[in-house]
Amino acid sequence: MNPIGLYSKKANSVKDIPANSEIAIPNDTVNAARALLLLQSAKLIKLKDGKTPSPSDITNNPKNFKIKEVEASQTARVLPDVGASVINVFMALDAGFNPTKQSLYNEPVNAKSKPYYNIIVSRSKDKNNKLYKQIVAEYQSDTSKKIIKKLYKGAVIPLWK
DSSP states (O other), X not given: OOOOEEEOSSOSSGGGSOTTOEEEEESSHHHHHHHHHHHHHTTSOEEOSOSSOOGGGEEEOTTOOEEEEEOGGGTTXXXXXXXXXEEOHHHHHHTTOOHHHHOSEEOOOSGGGGGGOOOXXXXXXXXXXHHXXXXXXXXXXXXXXXXXXXXXXXXXXXXXX
8 A cells, every 4th residue: 555644844743733724635536535535534624425525525624724736746845835735655755755754644554545555456357367376476475565665665555464
């Protein structure tokens, strides 16, 4: 899993994000919804129940945050200008952040984040393909897990057992 995280240059914890601040989120539908769910999980906002929330689905916003939708590639760049920003793991790494140490809050790995897990799939007619099974076995090895943890500073979470 590649968790998204909440970052700030103006706060040292989620509760310290200044009231009335702008919070930047990606502007594409899937990542905007995921960012809003992250903000809800961090107890900053509440959303209407639904599968793909948008900013108009915010029902409770006690600190009057203003949601600013920006191109996903800009979520790290706007960080000095906003109270906080939701940044995906690879954008954060590219911007020089260590997501496990510098984010205020990371997307929890639970049933609600399951739609965002990365999975390996094949066509049903190829489900017993020996080469595909070998590739999956190699990818899901302890060696691969160690490489992923080192390469991505622990921010990418291998979910296989």
